[in-house]
Amino acid sequence: xxxxxxxxxxxxxxxxxxxxxxxxxxxxxxxxxxxxxxxxxxxxxxxxxxxxxxxxxxxxxxxxxxxxxxxxxxxxxxxxxxxxxxxxxxxxxxxxxxxxxxxxxxxxxxxxxxxxxxxxxxxxxxxxxxxxxxxxxxxxxxxxx
Amino acid sequence: xxxxxxxxxxxxxxxxxxxxxxxxxxxxxxxxxxxxxxxxxxxxxxxxxxxxxxxxxxxxxxxxxxxxxxxxxxxxxxxxxxxxxxxxxxxxxxxxxxxxxxxxxxxxxxxxxxxxxxxxxxxxxxxxxxxxxxxxxxxxxx
Numbered sequence: 001x002x003x004x005x006x007x008x009x010x011x012x013x014x015x016x017x018x019x020x021x022x023x024x025x026x027x028x029x030x031x032x033x034x035x036x037x038x039x040x041x042x043x044x045x046x047x048x049x050x051x052x053x054x055x056x057x058x059x060x061x062x063x064x065x066x067x068x069x070x071x072x073x074x075x076x077x078x079x080x081x082x083x084x085x086x087x088x089x090x091x092x093x094x095x096x097x098x099x100x101x102x103x104x105x106x107x108x109x110x111x112x113x114x115x116x117x118x119x120x121x122x123x124x125x126x127x128x129x130x131x132x133x134x135x136x137x138x139x140x141x142x143x144x145x
Numbered sequence: 146x147x148x149x150x151x152x153x154x155x156x157x158x159x160x161x162x163x164x165x166x167x168x169x170x171x172x173x174x175x176x177x178x179x180x181x182x183x184x185x186x187x188x189x190x191x192x193x194x195x196x197x198x199x200x201x202x203x204x205x206x207x208x209x210x211x212x213x214x215x216x217x218x219x220x221x222x223x224x225x226x227x228x229x230x231x232x233x234x235x236x237x238x239x240x241x242x243x244x245x246x247x248x249x250x251x252x253x254x255x256x257x258x259x260x261x262x263x264x265x266x267x268x269x270x271x272x273x274x275x276x277x278x279x280x281x282x283x284x285x286x287x
Contacts (some may be wrong), residue, residue: 004187005180007171011191014170015198021162022199023206028155030216030223033163035253043282055156056163060254061261063164064173075168079176081265084249089269090276095245096252097277102238104225107252108163111196116203117211117224124231125239132243137182140248 022113025056034109035060036100103129151218164258170195173258175250175266182247 022033029052038053047053068075084092100106103125105114110129114122171177172195180189215221228235246252251259251270259267 002187003190005177005189005191007191008194011170011194012198014166014168014172015195016202017162017166017169018195019199019202021159021166022203024155024162025159026210026222027206027217029152029218030210030220032224033159035257039253039257040278040281043278045282045286052152052156055153056160057257059157059160060164060257063161063168064258064262066161067165067168072168074171074174076262077174077176077259077264079174079266084266086269089249089266090273092245092248092251093256093270093273094277095241095248097274098281099238099241099245100253101278101281102234103242104235104238106242108254112199112203113207116200116207118208120230121228121235125235128236128239129243129246132240133247134182134184136244136247137179137250138185141183142185
């Protein structure tokens with residue numbers, strides 16, 4: 001197995017910032033920084049606490065702008081925009097949207113916050129979605145095309 | 146007791162840090178995520194290091210909060226609890242999420258960061274993501 005594009009320092013630093021973000025929200029408001037829950041929760045009928053969700057998403061949305069202004073390279077993804085068809089992208093989005101809500105979490109909710117909490121449920125979720133994702137990528141990249 | 150504006154400031158600050166972290170880590174780029182998920186041939190371990198960095202920082206605060214039971218403002222922590230270890234929704238949802246994530250290497254956080262930049266693929270993904278959120282909310286209502 002050949003190692004390519006490995007960026008250990010920015011990965012650790014970026015990860016630490018994500019961990020810090022989750023810690024700030026938990027310590028300051030007792031909430032889980034799970035993006036699927038924060039964004040998806042806006043669509044639930046009868047959600048009372050919309051304001052903090054919008055505030056969080058506003059911060060998230062401001063990040064690429066802030067980093068662009070600061071001159072950070074690579075704010076725009078390197079993946080060629082025509083890699084996936086619109087159909088593939090929409091189907092992927094639908095699966096992610098529905099799946100994360102059913103599972104009550106995603107890579108941030110279960111992966112970061114859940115594992116930091118040492119939640120057995122999150123460990124199960126992470127093991128299932130990680131292995132499923134790796135299998136899917138492998139099949140699509142090496143068997144399908 | 147803090148007034149109402151403070152929780153919104155905390156939320157915005159957290160979101161901003163989160164988004165910066167995602168971009169610095171390169172996780173907003175599906176190429177980097179797929180490079181990790183594709184275990185055959187050339188492999189990029191970076192995502193694992195992102196998780197190590199994130200959990201490394203968050204572990205102690207979360208453990209402390211778990212024991213304490215309430216946040217710094219004195220409010221009870223809203224951590225999910227009392228559910229079965231692995232119910233059908235968790236398992237089925239994780240499988241669906243895994244397939245979707247494995248297809249294009251995009252999950253909710255990166256999707257939003259890239260939609261914010263007007264990146265084409267994320268906008269298309271976003272249509273599906275929105276549909277998924279709305280569909281779930283509709284199912285929940287019944």
